[in-house]
Amino acid sequence: xxxxxxxxxxxxxxxxxxxxxxxxxxxxxxxxxxxxxLEKGGKPAPKEIVESLKISIKGENFxxxxxxxxxxxxxxxxxxxxxxxxxxxxxxxxxxxxxFPGIYKAEKGELTIVFLEKGSDRPKEFKAxxxxxxxxxxxxxxxK
Numbered sequence: 001x002x003x004x005x006x007x008x009x010x011x012x013x014x015x016x017x018x019x020x021x022x023x024x025x026x027x028x029x030x031x032x033x034x035x036x037x038l039e040k041g042g043k044p045a046p047k048e049i050v051e052s053l054k055i056s057i058k059g060e061n062f063x064x065x066x067x068x069x070x071x072x073x074x075x076x077x078x079x080x081x082x083x084x085x086x087x088x089x090x091x092x093x094x095x096x097x098x099x100f101p102g103i104y105k106a107e108k109g110e111l112t113i114v115f116l117e118k119g120s121d122r123p124k125e126f127k128a129x130x131x132x133x134x135x136x137x138x139x140x141x142x143x144k
Contacts, residue, residue, distance in 0.1 A: 025079035029057045029106060033137035036110075039128035040117075055137055062088060077104070085122060088115055111137040 035053040038045040054065040062073040072091040077084060083103040090096050101122040102115025114123045118131040128134035 025077045025084065026057075026059055026075075029077070029104075029111065030059070032056050032140045033111060034140065035135060036138050037134070037136035039134040041130060041132065042128050055135075083126075086113060086115070109139045111135075111139065113137070 033055040035050050035055065038050050038053070052067050056063040056065070057075070060074050060076065062075045064071045064073075071093060074089045074091060076087045076089070078086075083105060086102045086104045088100040088102060090098060090100075100115045100117060102113055103123050103126070104111060104113045105126065106112075112126055112134070114126050114128060114132055114134045116123060116131050117133060123132055126134065
């Protein structure tokens with residue numbers, strides 16, 4: 001019986017560690033981003049579309065500004081996996097209720113996200129192939 005109690009405690013501690021790591025990862029991603037590259041199916045998006053996009057991340061809230069139009073989503077990250085995983089779940093529009101599985105990497109003020117628009121598989125590489133979409137984002141400098 002003690003063995004089950006110890007195993008249960010270890011599982012709770014491990015789960016708590018994962019949750020704390022994910023919360024830390026979300027905190028590190030927080031900020032406002034400009035889009036520096038956008039590709040779908042391996043083809044770059046037109047420059048005017050790229051320049052009209054802004055991304056904001058605050059906690060699990062992910063907002064895309066397209067000119068004056070705003071699209072909201074929730075994100076869930078797992079920084080314990082390699083590559084780090086991200087799930088994007090739109091809060092409105094025709095995609096509401098869907099989950100777009102992806103991967104991400106954050107380094108030197110840049111965030112790269114690759115996700116699939118169709119299917120449930122997660123991308124394995126940072127390439128926009130098939131139904132994949134790649135976004136390279138640059139974090140805005142924080143004003144002090």
